[in-house]
Amino acid sequence: MMSDEHPAEALIRWKTQAWQQPETVESYARRVADRGPALLKNRVEVRMFPRFVTGRDVLDVGVGTGRASRPLARDGYSVTGIDSSAAMLQKCRELAGTTPMSLVEGDVAALPFEDASFDTVMALNAFAHFPHWQSILNEWKRVLRPGGRLIFDVFSLDHDLAFARATGRPDSYAIEDLAPREAGAYRLRLRAEDLCAHASMAGLRVHALVPYGALCGQSSVNRFLGSNFSGYGWDRQLSWLDSDAKLFAFLLFAEEAIVGALTPSATWRYMAVLENAADPAANGAWLARNREREAALQHGLNAQTLQVLGLDAERLRRELHPHLEHAPNRAIFARMLLAALPWNWPVKMRDLVDAAHAEFLEDAVHRGSLDRIALLTIRSIAGVPAISQALTYAGIDLSGAFGYDMMSAVLDKGLHAFGEPA
Amino acid sequence: MSARVLSLLWPKNAAVVQTLESTHGCKITGPDALMGAVRPEIVAEARARFDRAAPAIATVVAPQPDQTLRAGMAAAMAGVLGERLTAAISVIDHLERLHTEEPFVGILLNEAETSLGKVTAAWGQLHAVPVFMLSHGANVANAYTVVRETQNVDYLFVFGERGAEPYVDRGFPRERIVVTGNPAWDAIPAQLAARGQTRARLRTALNVPDGVPLLLFCTTWNAKLTALYDAHIFQKTLAAFFGACAELQRRGVPFATVVKDRPSNAEFGKEEATRIAQRCGVDGFTYATGDLPPFLMAADLMVGYESSAFVEAMLVGIPAINLWTPSTGLMGPGFGCDDAIPAVRAHDVAALADVCALLLREQSVRDELTAAMRARLERFDIGGGMAAQRCAAEIAARVRVPAAV
Numbered sequence: 001m002m003s004d005e006h007p008a009e010a011l012i013r014w015k016t017q018a019w020q021q022p023e024t025v026e027s028y029a030r031r032v033a034d035r036g037p038a039l040l041k042n043r044v045e046v047r048m049f050p051r052f053v054t055g056r057d058v059l060d061v062g063v064g065t066g067r068a069s070r071p072l073a074r075d076g077y078s079v080t081g082i083d084s085s086a087a088m089l090q091k092c093r094e095l096a097g098t099t100p101m102s103l104v105e106g107d108v109a110a111l112p113f114e115d116a117s118f119d120t121v122m123a124l125n126a127f128a129h130f131p132h133w134q135s136i137l138n139e140w141k142r143v144l145r146p147g148g149r150l151i152f153d154v155f156s157l158d159h160d161l162a163f164a165r166a167t168g169r170p171d172s173y174a175i176e177d178l179a180p181r182e183a184g185a186y187r188l189r190l191r192a193e194d195l196c197a198h199a200s201m202a203g204l205r206v207h208a209l210v211p212y213g214a215l216c217g218q219s220s221v222n223r224f225l226g227s228n229f230s231g232y233g234w235d236r237q238l239s240w241l242d243s244d245a246k247l248f249a250f251l252l253f254a255e256e257a258i259v260g261a262l263t264p265s266a267t268w269r270y271m272a273v274l275e276n277a278a279d280p281a282a283n284g285a286w287l288a289r290n291r292e293r294e295a296a297l298q299h300g301l302n303a304q305t306l307q308v309l310g311l312d313a314e315r316l317r318r319e320l321h322p323h324l325e326h327a328p329n330r331a332i333f334a335r336m337l338l339a340a341l342p343w344n345w346p347v348k349m350r351d352l353v354d355a356a357h358a359e360f361l362e363d364a365v366h367r368g369s370l371d372r373i374a375l376l377t378i379r380s381i382a383g384v385p386a387i388s389q390a391l392t393y394a395g396i397d398l399s400g401a402f403g404y405d406m407m408s409a410v411l412d413k414g415l416h417a418f419g420e421p422a
Numbered sequence: 423m424s425a426r427v428l429s430l431l432w433p434k435n436a437a438v439v440q441t442l443e444s445t446h447g448c449k450i451t452g453p454d455a456l457m458g459a460v461r462p463e464i465v466a467e468a469r470a471r472f473d474r475a476a477p478a479i480a481t482v483v484a485p486q487p488d489q490t491l492r493a494g495m496a497a498a499m500a501g502v503l504g505e506r507l508t509a510a511i512s513v514i515d516h517l518e519r520l521h522t523e524e525p526f527v528g529i530l531l532n533e534a535e536t537s538l539g540k541v542t543a544a545w546g547q548l549h550a551v552p553v554f555m556l557s558h559g560a561n562v563a564n565a566y567t568v569v570r571e572t573q574n575v576d577y578l579f580v581f582g583e584r585g586a587e588p589y590v591d592r593g594f595p596r597e598r599i600v601v602t603g604n605p606a607w608d609a610i611p612a613q614l615a616a617r618g619q620t621r622a623r624l625r626t627a628l629n630v631p632d633g634v635p636l637l638l639f640c641t642t643w644n645a646k647l648t649a650l651y652d653a654h655i656f657q658k659t660l661a662a663f664f665g666a667c668a669e670l671q672r673r674g675v676p677f678a679t680v681v682k683d684r685p686s687n688a689e690f691g692k693e694e695a696t697r698i699a700q701r702c703g704v705d706g707f708t709y710a711t712g713d714l715p716p717f718l719m720a721a722d723l724m725v726g727y728e729s730s731a732f733v734e735a736m737l738v739g740i741p742a743i744n745l746w747t748p749s750t751g752l753m754g755p756g757f758g759c760d761d762a763i764p765a766v767r768a769h770d771v772a773a774l775a776d777v778c779a780l781l782l783r784e785q786s787v788r789d790e791l792t793a794a795m796r797a798r799l800e801r802f803d804i805g806g807g808m809a810a811q812r813c814a815a816e817i818a819a820r821v822r823v824p825a826a827v
Contacts, residue, residue, distance in 0.1 A: 036759070075467050089696070169800055227468075227591055227592065227610070232587035232592035233564045233587070233588065233591050233754045234754070235758075236587075236754065236756075236757070236758040237659070237754055239758035239759040239760060240755065240759045242757070242759055307683050327748060328746070328769065330748070330751070331752050332750055332751055335752060335754075338650075360748070363504070364650065364752060366648045366649075367649040368648040368650060369650050371566075371650060375497075375568065377482055377483055377485075377499075378568070381479070381482055384481055384482055385479075386478035387475045387479070388477035389474075390478075391465075392516075393514055394509075394514050394518055394545075395548050396545055397544075398510055398539075398541065399475075400798050401510055401537050401540045402507075402510075402537050402546065403540075403571065404506075404535045404536045404537065404540070404568050404647070405537060406499050406502045406503075406504060406569055407568045407646075407647050408645065408646040409498035409501060410495050410499060411582075411648075412646050413494060413497070413498040413501075414491065414494040414495035415491060415494070415495065415649070416494075417646075418644070418646060419651035419653055
């Protein structure tokens, strides 16, 4: 039997039902726990709200376990949480303990509140579930007082588009091929431009779009940092955050002070902060400024780029210094720089770090460059017809068969990567 | 008609091959069949192909602006091609002949990255013969450069879920990974039943008096497949260990030391270890290259670096310390915080000595740590003495047995 239900409605209904299951709630609570590999993502997200919250009355839409609004309630804000899942609300109540929070079971797409009831409407991991995001935004704005703020996270289509363009692919690759395939994995990806356009129509002013999540692991996708900062391997690194406070402090700093200063095309998600004030001119100006920042980033990372991004190079260097004194932080910072190599994205090291640390980092980048030269050279053998034809025997192209031995030979004897014995 | 399987498995996985023969009726062809005499025509063929291919290597290195580096890289690549091409063509020649005589229904490899494994895997894929790769280690290291390229096998067998992770990270399809345990560790549970005797025998052989704890150091090596990895990791990790030993000696802690090296290091390992021990002021140690489990049974604490040896320590149940070096940070750690393998920075010999002293002295800490290691073991190895049987059964279920004539 064919259903008359709109696909978006079916998706929301499916997701809503999934969250009714206590075991799903428990599993979610574990996944977003403030420890282990989840620690960084949780802190980066949760710390975003006190930064942008305004007024006293706060509505947390899709409150879930309340991980984002419980701290606000503890700080004295009057927090109302709404969720369609009774099981989630029960978990939130349990975790809130004696912290006062008003929890309401209801439809997050049709809020059971009067117009202009709240100073801040916030949502964490909720907005991105809705394909019909414009009507959701309008509904959430309805309950917001004039001058109040909407704060929510969403996935960045700009990031996927930037990746497609950087790899010589058409925009359709970002829009279609990089979209999650399974219906259950749906996540709303928005371009900053589309969000600004709707904000202008809806009487909202863009206050900030803060990129985040580049280093947070936990299924994060960062198409520029690549596999070194995603997957099991990176989550294993993040598991040490519980026992290495300096590593945690550094990654939090990197996320908030560096990643957060970039543009929405830098990471796979961003936090949107919109104000309830009609100001299309301000939104236009924000977009123009964003384009200027994007253009500056094209030239790499140096003192001039930092200035356009609103960062003081001297201050950044000063703040980075103590983090880089910790050897694991230095190594991870080097990994970030290594991730820039495939993109030929120049980083002017001495504009970012003290000479004391630059030496180690420059050496790592040099070594990474040698790896890259060796690997690309060896791989390119297969693309040379004269070699490929000469080395195809009994239907097998042997041009790629000797990569293992060639890698060590090229690094050792060709590029002298390993120096003399200690 | 029996199913003919080509096995290039290393001797440590012999039980898989034996089980395939004895339990599943497979007919095994071993690596010797590919290593026979190279026909003169093949030598000539390889020479002619090399002569055609080698000049074109200059075009491959052309983007490199430095003339000297360009020449060095071209020479290095041509050198490998010259050394390996004849053997690779000969392997294909043997495979074609053997397959014509009686078709292979499966190919077993322990690695598919060096030329023998890669060529055999490519041949198998061309002829629709399923290729099985049985991991030869616990895959604790994150993959890098050419090691990332294992896409050319049909099935990957790993010791535990943890062993699958680097492959999933590099895009190997999860549904083609089978968790089997490590056949090479199948004997350990039985060996543990006689642990007391093994320990006593080995300690007597090593001249370690009763009551004196034994520190075991497992060496590491540099495969030279990435410039990021410390070229001197063997020396630096040994120096860290001996530095801590010297510190423990200064503190009056009684202990004996064994350095367990890789057999492939035997030529230089002992001399190098002796030089480093002397430099660190360590009096006496035993150098060995035998099987690790008996040494683990005789030892009280293991120190090592990002190695499958830590999983063996989990199996045997002795505490183990993983050294941390900048290479760990650059490549990513092999063990997570919950894996019950404490990490200590290699350059901090005082801290390493502190942790060693604690783990040698405090039984409650040892007990807590080994209990946590046991709890993590299954994530790294599900073997339980049954891995060879499991591997053989999984292979037998997937090979295409030819229909009887």
